Amino acid sequence: MKEDGIKRIKSGIPGLDEMIEGGFPLPSFVMAAGEPGTGKTTFAVQSLFHGAKNGERGVYITALSEPAWVVQKFLGHFTFYDNKLIETKKIVFLDIGDTIKKQPSYILNVLEKEIEKYSPKRIVIDPLTVMRVAMQDDRSYRDFLHDFMLFTKGFDCLTIVTGEVQYSHIANNMSAYMVDGVIILSYAEEENIRRKYLEVLKMRGTRHLTGRHSLDISKNGVTVQPGLR
Numbered sequence: 001m002k003e004d005g006i007k008r009i010k011s012g013i014p015g016l017d018e019m020i021e022g023g024f025p026l027p028s029f030v031m032a033a034g035e036p037g038t039g040k041t042t043f044a045v046q047s048l049f050h051g052a053k054n055g056e057r058g059v060y061i062t063a064l065s066e067p068a069w070v071v072q073k074f075l076g077h078f079t080f081y082d083n084k085l086i087e088t089k090k091i092v093f094l095d096i097g098d099t100i101k102k103q104p105s106y107i108l109n110v111l112e113k114e115i116e117k118y119s120p121k122r123i124v125i126d127p128l129t130v131m132r133v134a135m136q137d138d139r140s141y142r143d144f145l146h147d148f149m150l151f152t153k154g155f156d157c158l159t160i161v162t163g164e165v166q167y168s169h170i171a172n173n174m175s176a177y178m179v180d181g182v183i184i185l186s187y188a189e190e191e192n193i194r195r196k197y198l199e200v201l202k203m204r205g206t207r208h209l210t211g212r213h214s215l216d217i218s219k220n221g222v223t224v225q226p227g228l229r
């Protein structure tokens with residue numbers, strides 16, 4: 001704990017922690033938002049593996065759009081991926097696609113039950129956007145998100161949710177208002193090269209760097225180069 005009294009947890013993303021006073025506040029609920037292919041899944045899962053290597057349990061929750069095994073197959077190419085951490089249940093992959101499809105009103109119950117079962121230090125929901133589709137209206141979704149955030153706070157953990165959101169829509173996205181932190185992943189076409197970027201839009205309790213910073217994805221996962229724009 002630092003002198004400001006805020007406990008922090010390392011993101012597991014090289015370059016990011018120095019942009020946010022050493023890590024995410026604990027507990028906190030952070031959204032990684034961006035268009036498809038910007039690196040949201042890689043970002044979130046890399047953080048889970050970083051924690052699991054240090055003994056912290058992680059839970060990865062996915063839904064309809066990408067079954068857990070598809071995600072695992074894609075992630076197997078990264079050097080941070082370690083199957084042993086999955087075999088030993090340090091990282092648990094949960095697919096709640098069936099609940100979302102058949103009993104959307106039970107989503108919160110199912111999530112709470114699973115999280116109670118594992119008491120994780122890091123939770124990922126990828127993508128959260130699917131929950132909005134499952135809920136009937138904005139009101140139900142807002143209630144769901146509010147209740148779920150409150151629930152996870154009780155575990156003193158880091159929750160990372162991903163949002164498939166168009167760049168221009170992120171700032172006025174409802175969930176972006178509600179969560180503790182928003183990280184935008186983006187790309188831009190420059191000189192015929194697609195560059196990727198990371199921007200910390202907000203992070204409660206944290207003096208963070210602003211603006212877009214260069215983001216690199218390689219077989220080692222996601223790296224940020226603070227200062228490189």
Ligand SMILES: Nc1ncnc2c1ncn2[C@@H]1O[C@H](COP(=O)(O)OP(=O)(O)O)[C@@H](O)[C@H]1O
Nearest residue numbers: 034035036037038039040041042043217218219
């Ligand atoms: N080994 C790699 N080297 C470089 N880039 C990679 C590698 N593996 C994946 N990527 C990049 O990561 C992107 C997919 O990231 P992903 O985390 O699935 O994004 P999202 O979840 O936002 O859709 C791909 O579009 C690709 O550009």
Ligand SMILES: [Mg+2]
Nearest residue numbers: 040041042126
């Ligand atoms: Mg993804």
